[in-house]
Amino acid sequence: MNPALHSALVAGPAADRWKNVRADFPILHQDVHGKPLVYLDNAATAHKPRAVIDALVRFYERDNSNVHRGLHALSMRATDAYEGARARVARFINAADPSEIIFTRGTTESVNLVARSVAATLRPGDVILCTEMEHHSNLVPWQQAARASGATLEFVPVLGTDAEGGLDLAALDALLTPHVKVFAFTHISNTLGCINPVAELCRRARAVGALSVIDAAQSIGHGPLDVRALGADYVAFSGHKMCGPTGIGVLYGRRALLDKLAPDETGGGMVVTVDYAGAKWKPAPERFEAGTPNVADAVALGAACDYLDALGRPEIARHDEALAALAYEKLSALPGIRLLGPRAGGARRGLVSFAFADVHAHDIVTFADEDGVALRGGHHCNQPLMRKLGLTSTTRASFYVYNTEQEIDVLVASLRRILKFFGSA
Amino acid sequence: MSADLSELYQQVILDHNKRPRNRGKLPTANRVAHGDNPTCGDQCNVYLRLDGDRIAEISFDGSGCAISQASASLMTTQVKGRTGPEVESLYRQFHHIVTSGETPDEISDLAAFAGVHTFPARIKCATLGWHATLNALKGDAADATTEKHTD
Numbered sequence: 001m002n003p004a005l006h007s008a009l010v011a012g013p014a015a016d017r018w019k020n021v022r023a024d025f026p027i028l029h030q031d032v033h034g035k036p037l038v039y040l041d042n043a044a045t046a047h048k049p050r051a052v053i054d055a056l057v058r059f060y061e062r063d064n065s066n067v068h069r070g071l072h073a074l075s076m077r078a079t080d081a082y083e084g085a086r087a088r089v090a091r092f093i094n095a096a097d098p099s100e101i102i103f104t105r106g107t108t109e110s111v112n113l114v115a116r117s118v119a120a121t122l123r124p125g126d127v128i129l130c131t132e133m134e135h136h137s138n139l140v141p142w143q144q145a146a147r148a149s150g151a152t153l154e155f156v157p158v159l160g161t162d163a164e165g166g167l168d169l170a171a172l173d174a175l176l177t178p179h180v181k182v183f184a185f186t187h188i189s190n191t192l193g194c195i196n197p198v199a200e201l202c203r204r205a206r207a208v209g210a211l212s213v214i215d216a217a218q219s220i221g222h223g224p225l226d227v228r229a230l231g232a233d234y235v236a237f238s239g240h241k242m243c244g245p246t247g248i249g250v251l252y253g254r255r256a257l258l259d260k261l262a263p264d265e266t267g268g269g270m271v272v273t274v275d276y277a278g279a280k281w282k283p284a285p286e287r288f289e290a291g292t293p294n295v296a297d298a299v300a301l302g303a304a305c306d307y308l309d310a311l312g313r314p315e316i317a318r319h320d321e322a323l324a325a326l327a328y329e330k331l332s333a334l335p336g337i338r339l340l341g342p343r344a345g346g347a348r349r350g351l352v353s354f355a356f357a358d359v360h361a362h363d364i365v366t367f368a369d370e371d372g373v374a375l376r377g378g379h380h381c382n383q384p385l386m387r388k389l390g391l392t393s394t395t396r397a398s399f400y401v402y403n404t405e406q407e408i409d410v411l412v413a414s415l416r417r418i419l420k421f422f423g424s425a
Numbered sequence: 426m427s428a429d430l431s432e433l434y435q436q437v438i439l440d441h442n443k444r445p446r447n448r449g450k451l452p453t454a455n456r457v458a459h460g461d462n463p464t465c466g467d468q469c470n471v472y473l474r475l476d477g478d479r480i481a482e483i484s485f486d487g488s489g490c491a492i493s494q495a496s497a498s499l500m501t502t503q504v505k506g507r508t509g510p511e512v513e514s515l516y517r518q519f520h521h522i523v524t525s526g527e528t529p530d531e532i533s534d535l536a537a538f539a540g541v542h543t544f545p546a547r548i549k550c551a552t553l554g555w556h557a558t559l560n561a562l563k564g565d566a567a568d569a570t571t572e573k574h575t576d
């Protein structure tokens with residue numbers, strides 16, 4: 001694929017896997033409007049390699065059954081596959097134990113689960129600390145938690161007219177008081193592409209006795225993530241952004257915390273004993289997984305973990321950083337462009353978002369689509385940050401393991417045509 | 426450029442996008458309405474001075490894609506001097522044009538928006554300014570939105 005890039009990035013056994021990476025993704029091999037598909041909307045969702053699609057099909061063809069309560073062969077196989085996936089995800093993020101992995105529908109449900117459960121422990125006077133760059137999914141649930149508990153919601157500011165300065169870490173001293181009970185922040189911003197210093201943020205939270213909650217939606221599939229090295233209390237992510245299926249995600253929680261946390265949803269599968277008066281909860285993770293879980297997608301998520309580990313997660317991080325840096329550099333040359341997030345050389349991974357004064361993101365996306373280039377235009381579920389930056393929308397190009405340097409050239413050429421059409425270049 | 430795209434971005438549309446008519450606030454307005462398209466973040470404010478039941482003056486401002494801005498601009502030129510029921514009937518024509526691609530028999534600049542129908546995601550862009558105007562005519566304080574939403 002990117003011979004120059006990859007000889008620099010990868011040596012040894014992973015080199016062959018990288019050479020064939022595009023062949024692993026059936027969806028890439030199609031034309032859109034008569035042009036080869038250039039898929040640059042990976043921050044929204046990533047494509048699935050054959051191995052993940054096969055895992056899904058294999059489960060439904062061979063093992064499909066309900067889990068846990070069954071004693072027949074298929075049910076036992078399905079249970080083993082489901083619990084095996086849990087253990088696989090635990091290894092993927094270096095959790096201490098599989099019981100720290102709660103399967104959810106995705107990042108949004110994971111944050112809602114922890115926010116609702118933690119809200120029950122908050123009181124007026126307590127503070128929930130967020131950042132100004134949070135996706136709505138790591139913002140609105142905390143607004144609701146503040147509303148429900150009487151706690152106050154505060155924000156770590158974002159620095160710079162183009163948010164190029166990232167989080168204002170100097171402001172943390174004043175913000176992180178002992179009143180802060182929860183500090184929720186994103187690992188990689190889905191709008192800015194900046195990599196936040198999450199280990200430091202977890203450490204600072206711990207120092208004042210606050211829980212740390214990491215939104216890892218944009219980082220989980222794009223590099224190593226070690227929850228114990230980070231010292232994180234809760235980590236939320238989605239399967240579909242890391243080569244896994246839609247409809248499955250994870251909430252990681254430290255065991256000691258989960259054992260004290262009240263369940264959010266109740267029903268079958270999460271109880272030990274029930275009588276007409278009440279019920280006793282199972283321990284985590286079952287306590288948080290009421291009802292029949294999404295078994296097949298969990299199993300396929302396990303296959304996605306295998307796939308990404310085989311490519312090498314440090315290599316994926318380097319690849320996605322190299323493409324983002326190259327895109328930033330090439331886009332910088334376009335007349336009138338305003339690029340958000342870290343400047344050249346800054347800590348950026350996986351995506352670039354940008355705006356032009358006279359050409360709107362939706363016109364750009366419609367035009368680029370005609371060239372086979374899939375982009376995203378809009379507020380990226382980041383309305384407050386957009387407003388702060390004086391924007392209503394940006395265009396975002398986001399990269400993954402199968403994207404190439406040549407595709408960035410296609411993007412830039414397409415943008416040049418668009419600017420010319422609208423008379424801006 | 427594909428035929429569909431050049432249909433979408435007609436000269437009339439590009440012209441209204443580059444040189445919007447009746448853009449800005451209207452100091453004499455006695456009706457104001459705000460429209461927003463939450464999926465794109467497009468915004469449009471419409472300012473009316475109603476004289477009896479007729480639109481004596483109209484202006485708009487806001488931000489959005491070429492389609493939404495050009496449509497709002499063209500809309501202001503079409504509804505000026507008309508009554509509420511006339512504007513509603515014009516909107517029905519316009520809505521038919523952008524959803525079906527069929528153009529009316531009589532010559533009208535609104536026909537420039539026929540190309541929108543091949544881009545269903547953009548229909549909301551084209552109707553945003555119209556929704557705001559209809560709300561302003563009704564004196565509806567609620568924001569016009571292209572999505573049904575509750576808070």
Ligand SMILES: Cc1ncc(COP(=O)(O)O)c(C=O)c1O
Binds near residue numbers: 043106186189217238
């Ligand atoms: C940073 C971030 N957080 C949360 C989410 C929400 O993820 P999901 O829609 O899979 O729940 C996304 C994805 O859109 C995201 O980019």
